[in-house]
Each structure stands twice: as structure tokens, then as C-alpha cells.
Amino acid sequence: MKATPTLLKCLLATAGLACVGAAQADIKLGFMGPMSGPLAITGQDLRRGLDLALEHLDGKLGGETVTVVAANDQANPSVATSELTRLIEQEKIDVLMGIAASNVAMAIAQPATQAGLPVLYTHAGPGALAGKACAPNLFALGHQNDQYGEAMGRYMKDQGVKNLYAMGLDYQAGWEMVDAALHGFGGKASAKVYTPMGQVDFAPELSRVRNSGADGLYVFYPGGAAVAFVRQFAASGLKNQVQLYSVGALVDPTVIGAQADAALGVISANTWNAGIDNPQNQRFLKDFVAKHDREPTTFAAQTYDAVMYLDAALKKAGGAQDRAKLIDALRHNDGFQSIRGNFKLNRNHFPIQDMIIQQVEKTDGGYQQKILTKIEDVSDRYVDECEMKW
Amino acid sequence: MSLALLLEQLLNGLQFGLMLFLLSVGVTLIFGVMNLVNISHGSLFMLAAFFTYSAGARWGYGLGLLIGLGGIIIVAILLEWLVIRRLYQKSHLDQVLGTFGLMLIFNELVRIIWGSEPIFALTPNWLSGSIQLSENLYYPTYRLAITVVAILAGLAIWLLLSRTRIGMLVRAGADKRETVEALGVNINFLFAVVFVIGAVLAGLAGIMMGPLITVESGIGDPLLILALVVIVVGGAGSLKGCLAASVLIGMIDTLSRALVTADFAGGAGRAISSMSVYLLMLVVLLLRPQGLFTR
Numbered sequence: 302m303k304a305t306p307t308l309l310k311c312l313l314a315t316a317g318l319a320c321v322g323a324a325q326a327d328i329k330l331g332f333m334g335p336m337s338g339p340l341a342i343t344g345q346d347l348r349r350g351l352d353l354a355l356e357h358l359d360g361k362l363g364g365e366t367v368t369v370v371a372a373n374d375q376a377n378p379s380v381a382t383s384e385l386t387r388l389i390e391q392e393k394i395d396v397l398m399g400i401a402a403s404n405v406a407m408a409i410a411q412p413a414t415q416a417g418l419p420v421l422y423t424h425a426g427p428g429a430l431a432g433k434a435c436a437p438n439l440f441a442l443g444h445q446n447d448q449y450g451e452a453m454g455r456y457m458k459d460q461g462v463k464n465l466y467a468m469g470l471d472y473q474a475g476w477e478m479v480d481a482a483l484h485g486f487g488g489k490a491s492a493k494v495y496t497p498m499g500q501v502d503f504a505p506e507l508s509r510v511r512n513s514g515a516d517g518l519y520v521f522y523p524g525g526a527a528v529a530f531v532r533q534f535a536a537s538g539l540k541n542q543v544q545l546y547s548v549g550a551l552v553d554p555t556v557i558g559a560q561a562d563a564a565l566g567v568i569s570a571n572t573w574n575a576g577i578d579n580p581q582n583q584r585f586l587k588d589f590v591a592k593h594d595r596e597p598t599t600f601a602a603q604t605y606d607a608v609m610y611l612d613a614a615l616k617k618a619g620g621a622q623d624r625a626k627l628i629d630a631l632r633h634n635d636g637f638q639s640i641r642g643n644f645k646l647n648r649n650h651f652p653i654q655d656m657i658i659q660q661v662e663k664t665d666g667g668y669q670q671k672i673l674t675k676i677e678d679v680s681d682r683y684v685d686e687c688e689m690k691w
Numbered sequence: 692m693s694l695a696l697l698l699e700q701l702l703n704g705l706q707f708g709l710m711l712f713l714l715s716v717g718v719t720l721i722f723g724v725m726n727l728v729n730i731s732h733g734s735l736f737m738l739a740a741f742f743t744y745s746a747g748a749r750w751g752y753g754l755g756l757l758i759g760l761g762g763i764i765i766v767a768i769l770l771e772w773l774v775i776r777r778l779y780q781k782s783h784l785d786q787v788l789g790t791f792g793l794m795l796i797f798n799e800l801v802r803i804i805w806g807s808e809p810i811f812a813l814t815p816n817w818l819s820g821s822i823q824l825s826e827n828l829y830y831p832t833y834r835l836a837i838t839v840v841a842i843l844a845g846l847a848i849w850l851l852l853s854r855t856r857i858g859m860l861v862r863a864g865a866d867k868r869e870t871v872e873a874l875g876v877n878i879n880f881l882f883a884v885v886f887v888i889g890a891v892l893a894g895l896a897g898i899m900m901g902p903l904i905t906v907e908s909g910i911g912d913p914l915l916i917l918a919l920v921v922i923v924v925g926g927a928g929s930l931k932g933c934l935a936a937s938v939l940i941g942m943i944d945t946l947s948r949a950l951v952t953a954d955f956a957g958g959a960g961r962a963i964s965s966m967s968v969y970l971l972m973l974v975v976l977l978l979r980p981q982g983l984f985t986r
Contacts, residue, residue, distance in 0.1 A: 342807045471961070496948075497965045499913035501904040502710075504703035504834065505949040512696045525905035528809050533903060536831040538821045559809035559905065 327365035328621055330611075331394035333384060333409075335401055336373040342524070342555050343401040343600050344373070347423060350597065350604030351398070353589055358608070363615025370394055376401070378408030385409045389416050395621035396421065398607060401600060403427040403446065403474065414438055419627055421611060423604040426651060428477070432683030435649040437691075438624075440631055442610055443603035444572050445651045445681035446474065447481035449548035452656030452676040453519065453570040454485020457546055462517035464491050466510050466543070469521040471495035478521035478548060484682070491515060501529055507537045518543045523550040528559045535563035544568065552661050554596040557668050564661045564668060573602040573641050574657045576672050581609070582640035596669075606640050613637040632691055643677070649687035653680045695828045700949045701942070706834050708941020709841035713896035714911075715918035715925075716848060716933050717889025723928015724865040724885050727775065728783050730790040732893050732918070733911025734797035739763040739894030740901040740910065741805060744812040752815045759898050760891065767890030771883050779882065794912065801908040812901035837899045844895060845934060848888070852930060861885055865928055917944075920972045926982020935984055940968050 332351055334344035351369070361367060370392045374381035388394045397413060398421045400406050406425035413420045414436045422430075422441040430436075431445045457465065467482065467490040469475035475495060483490055492513060494506055510518055518539075522530045527550065534545060549571030552564045575586050575596055585605055589597040597605075614637070615621060618630035632646065645653040656679045659670035718732050742762035747755025774793065778786045818836050821829040852858035863871045864881055872878045897911065904910060917940065925936030947964040963970075975983060 341802075345807065471965075494951075495961060499916075501900070501910070501913065502703075502707050502945075504707065505700055505945045508696060508699045508703060509949060512693065525809055525907050525910070528905035528907075529903065536819070536821070536833060536903075538829050538831070555808045559811045559907075561811050 328362050328367045328396070328615070329392065329394045330362065330367050330369050331372065331388040331392065331397040331399075332369050333372040333374050333381065333388070333397060333399040333405075335376040335405075336371075338375040338377070339524075340376040340401055343424070343598075346555070346598045346600040347399055347401055347604045349589070349593060350423070350601035350606075351608055353585065353592065353601075354605045354608035354612075357584070357588070358612055362608070362612050363618070363620060365615070365620060374400070374402070374405045376405060378404050381405040381409050382412060385412055389413075389418060394418070396611060396627075398611065399423055399604070400425045406430065406441075410434060410436065410439060417624060419621075419624060419631065421607050421631075423607040424600050428681070428683050431649045431651045431681050432686035433688075435687035435689050437628055437689060440646075440650045442607045442652060443599075444654070445683065446477055447484070447681055448572065448652075448654070448656055448679050449570045450478045450481025450483075450521075451485040451681075452658065452679050453546055453548060453568075454482040454487070455676055456485075456568075456570065456658050456674070457482070457517050457519065458486050458488070460517075460544075462486075462544075464513070464515045465489075465517045465519060466491055466513055466515035467493045467519045468506065468510075469495055470523070470526055471497050474523075475521050479519070482519050482546075490519075498526075500526075503530055503533045504537075507533060507539060510543065511537070511539055515543055517546060519546045520551065521548060524556065527551045527553075527556045531556075531560045531567065532563045540566060549599050549659075552670075553598050555598055557661070558595070561668075562663070565663060566661060568658065568660045568673065569670075570676075571599055571657050571659055571670070572652075572654060573599050573606075574659055574670055574672055576670070577640065577642050577657075579638075579640065579642055581638055582642075585640050602640060606644075609639070610634060610637050645678075647680050647684055648691070649681075649684045649689065651681055651684070653678055655679070695825060698825075699828055699830065700945060702830060703834075703949075704942035704945035705938060706838045706941070707945055708938035709838055709845075710896060710900060711914070711917055711921055711941055712934050712937035713841050713844055713892055713899070714914055715921040715937060716845070716930065717892045718915075718918050719922045719925065719927055719929065719933045720861075720885055721889045722922065724861055725779055725882050727779060728786045728790065729775070729889075730787055730915065731770075731793035731797065732790075732889070733915035734794050735763055735767065735890045735893040736897035736900075736911035736914065737801060737909070738766055738797065738897070740812065740897040740906045741801060741810070743898045744810055744901055744906055745805065747813055748811060752813060755813075756898065760894060763890055763894035764887060767887045768883065770890075771886045775886060776879070776882075798909045798912075805908075807908065809905045809907035812906045814902045833902060837903075840895070840899055844892060848892065849930060851888070857881075857884060917968065920968055922982075923972050924975045924983055926985030929982065929985050932982055932984030936982075940971070943967050943971060 334347040336344040372384040396419045400422045401424040403425050406422055406427055410430055419438050424443045426441045426445040467479045469479045545567050547569045549569050552567050557564050614630040614634045618627040621627055643655045647653050656676040658673045660673050661668055662671045721727050721729050739759045743755045743759030746758040778789050818833045821831045824830050860881055921936045925932030947967040951960040951964040
């Protein structure tokens with residue numbers, strides 16, 4: 302909108318004169334993600350989702366030209382808070398978007414809230430921010446972490462799993478993913494085993510699973526550990542004995558190439574799936590695959606979706622200048638069409654969404670996640686603790 | 692625990708221990724003979740896996756294996772010639788800093804060349820099933836293959852050190868370096884040979900472990916920590932000590948994990964299980980700081 306007069310001024314300016322104001326965009330979007338360190342792959346896909354969405358929007362948000370200011374949080378809370386200060390005070394961003402790590406999400410929530418900056422978490426969704434610490438300018442559009450486990454727990458119960466064996470990586474997310482699944486399952490696990498970070502050999506644990514007589518094995522392993530676990534599970538011959546259940550991260554597109562046939566048959570819960578049949582999702586999928594030569598991850602899909610969410614809200618609010626108006630538009634964002642299909646915003650600014658139960662199967666070109674069923678309208682357990690009303 | 696399960700867990704422990712042996716024998720040889728602490732040993736483990744499986748994906752497993760081992764020999768020769776040679780006379784702290792830097796460089800190089808996403812490590816078809824050991828005990832063929840390769844490699848290194856001229860010189864160099872030099876032996880060449888042997892063993896471990904674990908940047912590093920524990924427990928420079936300590940640590944690590952669940956002893960069991968090998972190291976350092984198996 303305001304681009305035209307600036308452009309005109311520039312065109313009229315004589316050669317040699319600096320073109321003041323031309324580089325200044327109308328919307329300054331801060332993007333923060335773990336671009337290096339242990340979550341570098343996640344950060345990379347967050348960025349890919351962002352870039353593709355902006356490409357589809359012709360570099361505009363809510364009709365106004367956008368400049369992206371990127372920051373690398375290294376999945377480290379103290380780095381993230383100092384980067385946030387830079388983005389707010391030096392770069393003067395209008396909106397902050399991104400964040401994959403829950404610890405970073407927790408660390409920057411308060412300073413961002415105090416500054417009144419609208420923040421859109423695209424992947425992180427810690428429970429505390431969905432409950433007591435919920436805030437008017439904070440939106441977690443990807444998920445609440447527990448939604449995956451909760452949905453898978455309910456599915457396993459529906460499948461009549463009797464003797465459930467649970468395993469996970471020994472850290473915060475591992476415990477939460479296991480607890481959420483047991484909550485959804487509505488029963489106890491016959492055994493719960495956590496393995497330390499850096500452990501590469503799962504032979505003793507798998508031998509125990511074999512001897513436990515379990516009819517369901519639920520695990521949480523992301524990244525490199527997912528490759529090792531799935532391959533060793535397949536090689537142990539346990540596949541014929543017990544069904545492996547997990548969340549999307551276990552067999553996502555960043556690891557499935559390294560797992561190959563070992564991943565076949567794994568059932569997982571996810572917020573997004575390539576097979577969701579709506580035009581916006583098929584456009585996203587097609588262009589992502591063309592650009593990066595593999596399927597998008599949930600990280601990329603959620604970030605893409607969040608950019609579209611912001612675009613719709615900015616259109617409704619008529620820009621980012623009036624923050625109260627923008628936050629109201631982010632709450633009542635009726636113009637938004639999610640690539641995930643069903644998407645509603647809960648009172649705590651976390652999504653209520655359909656969770657997809659998917660199974661790995663082989664296709665001509667590689668592997669795909671076949672949709673088995675959907676667990677509809679999954680919300681989170683923390684919303685009752687959130688005192689925000691709107 | 693039933694007898695079959697106990698047997699299976701013992702087998703798991705033995706296999707893990709022998710894999711540790713393959714990785715740590717290079718570190719202990721290099722430390723014993725050249726008095727060099729090499730933190731970048733895990734990088735050789737990683738590089739061999741990357742060479743083998745990226746070449747293997749294109750030209751098949753056999754050629755991949757050759758390229759992996761050949762590649763690691765070339766890398767080891769260059770590394771020794773360009774960097775490691777300059778560290779022999781330096782203090783242990785300088786060696787740790789230098790080789791730690793190498794480790795970071797290799798990890799980042801791998802990320803630049805192959806990307807951050809793990810690559811696929813194929814296994815030959817005839818090794819991908821499982822073998823029936825008893826009525827209700829099936830064991831993955833590939834894990835048995837690792838055990839066999841580790842035993843063969845251990846035998847080969849023992850024969851090399853105890854039955855050949857170069858082995859004699861290596862042992863002599865470890866004990867009385869000046870004397871060996873005074874006798875007109877090219878000690879620089881000898882050291883290069885030891886370094887390359889250590890690298891090949893680490894590479895072999897990386898190639899064998901690749902399909903079990905994840906072939907990605909930094910895979911050698913968590914294992915290197917265990918290798919250092921092996922060296923402390925077994926005693927630096929001792930081949931026998933390295934073997935015994937590897938198997939001991941493999942067994943302790945495996946069996947402690949075989950017993951413990953998340954709520955065992957109110958969660959304390961889990962902590963003790965992951966500490967068990969370090970507790971062993973602590974006891975050895977207190978009672979026999981030169982290692983269990985050195986004279």
C-alpha cells in the first residue's frame with residue numbers, strides 16, 4: 302500500500318542521491334529458530350516453511366511488503382533471550398514467529414509479553430504456556446505438545462491394546478510424550494523405560510520388550526535416536542510380535558530415508574499429513590517437494606500454516622500498527638484456511654485440531670504416511686488453568 | 692529373568708563390548724605407543740561410515756566397504772602428516788585441545804558435505820535376517836556378524852603386534868622410544884603406521900555399527916566417551932587390558948539396563964544404571980590408577 306509512494310520517490314530521485322526509506326518494509330517479521338546445534342534440521346525446515354509461504358504470498362503479508370529478520374536461538378534459552386532483545390530494540394520487529402524448542406519458548410514468553418509483541422510459536426507448545434502462563438499476545442499455532450501422545454493413547458485404547466510397553470528418551474519431552482500417551486490410553490503401562498541421551502544400542506531394551514509379552518509398544522525417539530531405534534526394532538524381528546506406536550517425529554521425512562524399509566508399518570500420530578485433501582495443502586506439498594526433493598516435515602507444514610494465519614489476521618486488522626486490533630484479528634481469524642483442514646483456536650491460544658493417525662507404507666517413489674483415521678477435535682489438558690477470557 | 696533372556700542379554704553385552712573394543716583399541720595403541728591423546732578418533736569412526744554408505748548406496752555394499760576402508764587410510768595418512776605429527780612432543784592438554792578442534796571440524800565438514808539429515812546405511816541381504824539360537828531365542832544375524840568381525844580384527848591386531856617385525860618395533864617404541872631411535876629405526880614412520888592401524892580399526896567399527904546406529908554428523912562422539920572409560924579401566928597401551936575392559940564395560944552397561952525400569956527404586960535405579968560404568972571407572976581410578984590389566 303505504502304510501497305507505491307516510496308517507489309515513486311525513488312524513481313524521481315536523481316542518480317547519486319541516496320534513496321532514503323526505500324529499503325524499509327511495511328511489515329517487519331522476526332523469525333527465530335534453532336538454525337544450528339542439535340535441532341538444526343528442525344530450524345532448517347521451519348525456515349523452509351516460512352520461505353515457501355512468503356513465496357506463495359508474493360512476499361507480502363496482509364497485502365504489505367514484508368522483510369524477514371532472522372535470528373538463531375541455537376535451541377538455547379539464554380541465546381534466545383538476547384536475540385529477542387536485539388529483534389525488539391534494534392530491529393523493531395512488528396511480529397515474532399518461529400521457535401521449535403520448548404525451553405526457548407518458555408524463556409522468551411515473558412520478555413515478549415512484557416514488550417507487548419505479538420508472538421506466533423509455529424512448533425513449540427509447552428504445557429505451562431497453555432495453562433497458567435497463557436498470555437494475550439502469545440499464540441501457539443502448531444500444537445500443544447501433549448496432543449500427539451493424547452491422540453495416540455486414545456487410538457491404542459480403541460485398538461484394544463491390553464499390555465502396553467512404553468519407552469522414551471530420558472528428558473523432559475520424552476517423559477511428557479509418554480505421560481500424555483498414558484493419559485489418553487486411560488491405563489497404566491506394564492513397563493516404562495527411559496534411555497539416556499547418546500545411547501546408541503537398544504539391544505538390551507528390545508530383548509526385554511520381546512520377553513514382556515506386550516501387544517503394544519509406544520515410544521518417543523526424535524532425530525538420530527529414531528533411526529537407530531526403528532532399525533534395531535526391525536532387525537530384532539519384533540515387528541511380527543508387537544505393533545510399534547509413536548508420534549510423527551519417529552518416522553518423519555528427515556529420518557525415513559535412513560530408516561527405509563525398517564519404518565514400514567509404524568503407526569504414529571501427527572498434526573499434519575501429506576494426504577490431507579484440500580487445495581491449499583496440495584499446493585504446499587507440490588511446491589515443497591519440487592523445491593527440496595522430499596516431503597515436508599510437520600515443522601515446515603506448521604510454519605507455513607502459521608504464516609498464512611498471520612496473513613489472514615493482518616488483512617483483517619489492516620496491518621500491524623494497531624496491536625490490539627491485530628491480536629483481536631488473530632483471535633477471531635475467520636479468513637484463515639488451514640492446510641491441516643479442521644483448525645480452531647482454543648481460549649488459551651492453542652489449537653483444537655484433528656489429530657491424524659498414520660501408518661508408513663511403501664510407494665513407487667519411496668515411503669508415505671497413509672491416513673488410518675482421525676481423532677477429532679483434540680484440545681489440551683491445561684486450558685482450564687488459563688484465566689484469559691475473550 | 693528367564694534363562695533364555697539372560698543368555699540373550701549376555702550376548703548383547705558381549706557384542707556391545709567387542710564393538711567398544713574395536714573403537715578403543717586404536718585410542719589405547721596410539722596413547723600407549725605415541726603418548727598421544729586423540730579425541731578425534733570418533734571422527735574416523737564417523738567418516739568411514741559416511742564413505743562406505745554414501746558409496747555403497749551408489750555402487751553396492753562391497754565397493755562401498757573398499758572405498759570406506761581405503762578412504763579412511765588416506766584420511767589417516769594425511770591427518771597424521773599434517774596435524775598429529777606436530778602434537779607428539781606437546782603436552783596432553785595441547786593434544787586434547789588440538790584433537791578436540793579436529794573433531795569439531797570433521798563434524799561440521801560432514802554436515803556441509805552430506806547435510807544434517809542422517810543417511811541410509813544398507814546391509815547385505817544375507818546379513819539382514821535373524822538366526823535361531825535355541826527354541827525361543829532369535830538373534831539378529833547382523834549383530835552376530837559384528838561379533839565375528841570384532842574377534843577377527845582383535846586376533847589380527849594381536850598377531851601383528853606379537854608375531855611381526857613391525858609389531859616388535861611398535862612394542863619396543865612404546866617401552867624405550869630413545870633406544871629404538873638410536874638403533875636407526877625411523878620412529879616417525881613407525882608412529883604413522885600405528886596411527887593408520889588405529890584409524891582403520893575405528894573405521895571398521897564405524898562401518899560395522901553404521902546400520903545399527905544412525906549415520907549422521909557426530910555419531911562417534913558419545914562412543915568415544917565410553918572408549919576413554921575402557922582405556923582408564925583397562926590401562927593405557929595394553930591390548931589385553933583393552934579387550935577385557937571393553938567386554939567388562941559392555942556387560943555392565945547392558946546388564947544394568949536389562950534390569951531397570953523407569954520407576955525402579957523410585958527412579959534412582961535408572962540413574963545408577965546410566966552411571967554404572969563411570970562408577971566402575973571411579974573405583975579403578977581410586978584403587979588401581981594404572982588400570983586393571985597393566986603390570
